[in-house]
Amino acid sequence: MILGLKQCSSCELKENLWLCLECGNVGCGRSQFGGVGGNSHALAHADSSSHGVAVKLGSITPEGSADIYCYKCNEERIDPSLAAHLAHWGINIAESEKTEKSLMELQVEQNLKWEFSMTTDDGSVLQPVFGPGFTGLKNLGNSCYLASIVQCLFALPEFQQRYFRPNEDPPQTNNPAEDLETQLRKLADGLLSGRYSKPDSEISVQPESVEVPHQRGLAPAMFKHLIGRGHEEFSTMRQQDAFELLLHLFKLITLSNRTESSANPVDSFRFVLEQRLQCLDCSKVRYRYDEQDNISVQVPARPLASENGLETTARYESVTMKECLDIFTGDEVVELKCPGCGSNKGFRKRSLFKSLPQHLVINARRFELINWVPTKLNIPVEINDDDMDMGAYLSSGPLPTEEFLPEDAATGTPAFSANIELVQQLASMGFSQVRCENALYATGNSDLESAMNWLLAHLDDPDIDKPVSVNSGVTPTEHDIEKIQQLGEMGIDAKQASRALSATGGDVNRALDWVFSHPEGSDDDNEMSTAQETGSTAQPETPGKTDLPAKYTLQSLVCHKGGSLHAG
Amino acid sequence: MLGKSLQAGLSNNGMLTFNRHYVAFLKRKIPQSDEVAWVLYNDEKVVKADNIEEMKQFAYIYILSRSN
Numbered sequence: 001m002i003l004g005l006k007q008c009s010s011c012e013l014k015e016n017l018w019l020c021l022e023c024g025n026v027g028c029g030r031s032q033f034g035g036v037g038g039n040s041h042a043l044a045h046a047d048s049s050s051h052g053v054a055v056k057l058g059s060i061t062p063e064g065s066a067d068i069y070c071y072k073c074n075e076e077r078i079d080p081s082l083a084a085h086l087a088h089w090g091i092n093i094a095e096s097e098k099t100e101k102s103l104m105e106l107q108v109e110q111n112l113k114w115e116f117s118m119t120t121d122d123g124s125v126l127q128p129v130f131g132p133g134f135t136g137l138k139n140l141g142n143s144c145y146l147a148s149i150v151q152c153l154f155a156l157p158e159f160q161q162r163y164f165r166p167n168e169d170p171p172q173t174n175n176p177a178e179d180l181e182t183q184l185r186k187l188a189d190g191l192l193s194g195r196y197s198k199p200d201s202e203i204s205v206q207p208e209s210v211e212v213p214h215q216r217g218l219a220p221a222m223f224k225h226l227i228g229r230g231h232e233e234f235s236t237m238r239q240q241d242a243f244e245l246l247l248h249l250f251k252l253i254t255l256s257n258r259t260e261s262s263a264n265p266v267d268s269f270r271f272v273l274e275q276r277l278q279c280l281d282c283s284k285v286r287y288r289y290d291e292q293d294n295i296s297v298q299v300p301a302r303p304l305a306s307e308n309g310l311e312t313t314a315r316y317e318s319v320t321m322k323e324c325l326d327i328f329t330g331d332e333v334v335e336l337k338c339p340g341c342g343s344n345k346g347f348r349k350r351s352l353f354k355s356l357p358q359h360l361v362i363n364a365r366r367f368e369l370i371n372w373v374p375t376k377l378n379i380p381v382e383i384n385d386d387d388m389d390m391g392a393y394l395s396s397g398p399l400p401t402e403e404f405l406p407e408d409a410a411t412g413t414p415a416f417s418a419n420i421e422l423v424q425q426l427a428s429m430g431f432s433q434v435r436c437e438n439a440l441y442a443t444g445n446s447d448l449e450s451a452m453n454w455l456l457a458h459l460d461d462p463d464i465d466k467p468v469s470v471n472s473g474v475t476p477t478e479h480d481i482e483k484i485q486q487l488g489e490m491g492i493d494a495k496q497a498s499r500a501l502s503a504t505g506g507d508v509n510r511a512l513d514w515v516f517s518h519p520e521g522s523d524d525d526n527e528m529s530t531a532q533e534t535g536s537t538a539q540p541e542t543p544g545k546t547d548l549p550a551k552y553t554l555q556s557l558v559c560h561k562g563g564s565l566h567a568g
Numbered sequence: 569m570l571g572k573s574l575q576a577g578l579s580n581n582g583m584l585t586f587n588r589h590y591v592a593f594l595k596r597k598i599p600q601s602d603e604v605a606w607v608l609y610n611d612e613k614v615v616k617a618d619n620i621e622e623m624k625q626f627a628y629i630y631i632l633s634r635s636n
């Protein structure tokens with residue numbers, strides 16, 4: 001190892017050193033909570049040289065993991081070719097020894113001991129609340145994303161009625177630890193019985209404090225293990241995206257309810273979104289209906305002029321939630337060739353609610369893609385506790401005067417047909433048509449963000465440029481019995497699990513998505529047999545309500561509030 | 569070259585958010601009173617929240633419930 005790697009090039013510091021992966025400069029990091037010193041020389045180097053990426057020297061492990069920070073996007077990154085990149089600077093990764101705490105470890109440590117501002121603005125202590133439904137969840141190390149979502153769900157009557165059954169025996173199962181129904185009931189009992197919501201005198205805020213101590217909190221370890229199983233991210237100890245977890249839980253809960261006679265509580269989130277396309281030339285229309293359990297609204301970014309030129313972070317004009325919904329349901333012009341008149345003028349696109357859910361989940365998207373990197377923007381959204389009328393966003397359906405566009409040719413073939421509009425949006429980001437279609441195929445053909453994330457994660461797949469092949473003689477491969485079993489425990493029968501795994505290259509999570517976009521019985525060749533197997537079940541009703549007035553009020557929020565740990 | 573590898577390493581979660589702590593705010597009826605108030609769920613700590621205006625402004629997920 002060259003000597004220069006042992007000390008900051010600009011000061012005397014020998015720890016918390018960051019190696020610039022672009023030029024090899026070594027500089028010290030920022031000072032961190034918890035006594036890690038630093039003079040920010042790595043940051044200064046990045047600013048003066050415009051070099052973006054640095055690796056923390058003491059964090060490199062022989063397994064190839066390390067703290068990598070991008071100063072341009074101000075976030076942590078992962079470098080799958082770290083060994084090769086480090087070899088260039090004379091570092092043999094196999095001989096590296098991790099000597100310093102990684103950012104994740106620091107984060108876990110900080111999360112565990114960090115007091116969220118438990119005082120009010122005027123300095124008085126926030127008052128703990130105890131009772132049924134006021135049970136805390138212990139942090140299992142970066143598990144606050146899970147706790148926050150679970151608290152929101154179990155505060156809703158649909159989840160309480162479904163899973164809190166104090167007078168019933170637990171469900172019959174050979175393996176309670178692996179049974180989601182059992183674990184959800186256990187969690188409901190823990191949160192809603194009130195038995196665990198008691199002040200714990202061993203947890204005092206300060207030694208001589210007269211304040212009411214907090215509770216110990218439930219540790220949802222089994223639940224976390226079960227829902228994370230087989231998932232490449234949720235099974236880890238890393239911090240996760242709470243919104244992705246919510247959608248993952250919706251999926252798992254819906255699956256586990258397929259074999260239950262009780263109502264699926266996730267139905268209370270479901271509604272139908274109507275998408276209307278109208279050709280700008282011939283004025284013919286096409287309607288498309290999608291069942292959803294959430295919406296993502298883009299919050300418009302309107303930068304405010306900096307007051308004194310000294311602010312490091314940009315500030316934005318605040319936006320009302322109503323405006324976000326207006327934009328979500330507003331007209332937008334999309335470039336598409338009209339299958340009716342052949343014009344290239346484009347279409348006017350509009351999304352409205354065909355029905356409204358009991359509970360509406362809104363994901364506020366405050367980011368912009370800057371150089372492929374989703375960059376977060378601090379845009380304030382205004383929403384108050386008053387009733388909000390959603391009636392205006394409810395569609396009254398096609399007008400009698402509207403003329404419909406012809407359906408696309410080659411209908412009736414079970415071939416995969418990618419959502420053309422999403423293809424276009426992805427293509428406009430620079431992905432090839434084939435890649436866009438592959439991404440949509442893998443992620444359920446309904447969501448831009450998942451498709452985009454899939455693309456970013458699979459750019460190096462060997463088959464990324466192979467066109468989607470649905471029935472081009474896919475040979476049913478022998479799937480891991482374990483994977484089929486795993487899907488089986490989520491309520492998917494072996495035959496469908498095997499089919500889903502074939503279609504998704506054996507990836508359990510993509511298989512799960514596949515099952516959702518391919519409900520049983522939708523396959524022509526299996527229609528008869530599945531109909532017989534499942535018996536004559538009633539047609540599923542269209543989810544959501546259409547009656548007016550449709551008034552909504554804010555029920556819960558999930559926030560990320562940071563003891564922001566400036567990295568690098 | 570380096571840039572591309574790094575992007576590819578983003579994992580399934582394009583917006584990995586390590587440097588965050590999540591909390592939930594729920595509108596609840598407070599026990600032994602008729603008061604409906606915002607309650608902060610911060611891991612094991614459950615407290616009555618005082619002023620949540622800033623939290624509302626920068627929340628990540630909003631759940632609205634039908635009130636009629």
